[in-house]
Amino acid sequence: xxNSEARVKRGKTLSDSDVTELSNLSGFTPQQVREWHSGxxxxxxxxxxxxxxxxxxxxQFYPTGKAEKFCEYVFxxxxxxxxxxxxxxxxxxAISITAQQDPRKKLEWAFxxxxxxxxxxxxKKEMKKIMDAIYDLLGEEKKGxxxxxxxxxxxxxxxxxxxxxKLSKDEFxxxxxxxxxxRKLLAPSAS
Numbered sequence: 001x002x003n004s005e006a007r008v009k010r011g012k013t014l015s016d017s018d019v020t021e022l023s024n025l026s027g028f029t030p031q032q033v034r035e036w037h038s039g040x041x042x043x044x045x046x047x048x049x050x051x052x053x054x055x056x057x058x059x060q061f062y063p064t065g066k067a068e069k070f071c072e073y074v075f076x077x078x079x080x081x082x083x084x085x086x087x088x089x090x091x092x093x094a095i096s097i098t099a100q101q102d103p104r105k106k107l108e109w110a111f112x113x114x115x116x117x118x119x120x121x122x123x124k125k126e127m128k129k130i131m132d133a134i135y136d137l138l139g140e141e142k143k144g145x146x147x148x149x150x151x152x153x154x155x156x157x158x159x160x161x162x163x164x165x166k167l168s169k170d171e172f173x174x175x176x177x178x179x180x181x182x183r184k185l186l187a188p189s190a191s
Contacts, residue, residue, distance in 0.1 A: 012047040026096035033092065034065070040088050048085040051075050062137050067114045067131035077113040079190060103183070110187035121166040127152045155182060163176070 014022070014037055023030045041047065041056075055071040078086050078094040086094070097109045114122045114130050114160060131148040134140070159167055159175030159182070167175075176183040 005153050012041060014043075018089075022092055025089075026092050027108040028092070028096060036092055036095065037088055040091055048087055049091065050085050054078075054086065061084045065139050066136040072129055072132075073116070073133060074115050076116075077109070103177065103187075104173060107176050107183070107187050108169065110176075111172045114186075121168055122158060122172060123166045127155065127167075151185075155186070158182065 005087070014034070019030045022028070026033065028036065034180055041051075044053070051072075054075050058071045059067045061067075068129075075086070078090055079083050080090050080093075081087075087167060089092070091113045111122065112118075114127055116126045116129065117123075128148050131151055135142050135148060138144065144150075155175075156165070156167070158179060159171050161171055172186075176186055
């Protein structure tokens with residue numbers, strides 16, 4: 001997600017222009033936007049989803065894993081304005097990205113999650129943090145050849161084509177598109 005999304009706060013009500021704008025940004029029809037908004041308000045009567053509620057919802061999908069760390073990264077990526085809440089506009093854009101069929105767009109979103117400091121690159125320390133969170137989420141063993149450090153080194157050896165110890169968005173997306181294992185590991189919804 002980027003800075004091209006609308007900055008208008010969208011809470012309990014949507015104007016016709018909000019619906020049109022969100023339809024254009026998300027690819028959903030105006031009717032679908034209204035339906036998503038109605039459902040969002042049922043779950044979030046305030047019109048905003050805070051981090052605590054987001055984590056509660058996310059944990060339902062991973063009841064045996066430790067979802068908190070991973071949710072922090074996902075939440076930060078969805079909270080495009082840094083408000084500490086996800087408004088309906090941010091929610092809808094996130095749903096449209098994760099629901100669409102284009103793997104490149106999903107991988108671009110995944111890149112934004114891995115780029116924790118938002119400097120336009122993924123560094124090993126950032127990827128290790130996310131990998132550690134994914135392992136916790138999935139209940140994966142973190143020892144031996146399956147340790148996050150070793151996995152990150154393997155990923156960088158395949159993807160870091162210019163050997164600068166950081167991954168550009170293009171290196172990340174291209175690397176994932178060319179390697180099914182990496183795509184499933186780093187962005188499972190982009191398969």
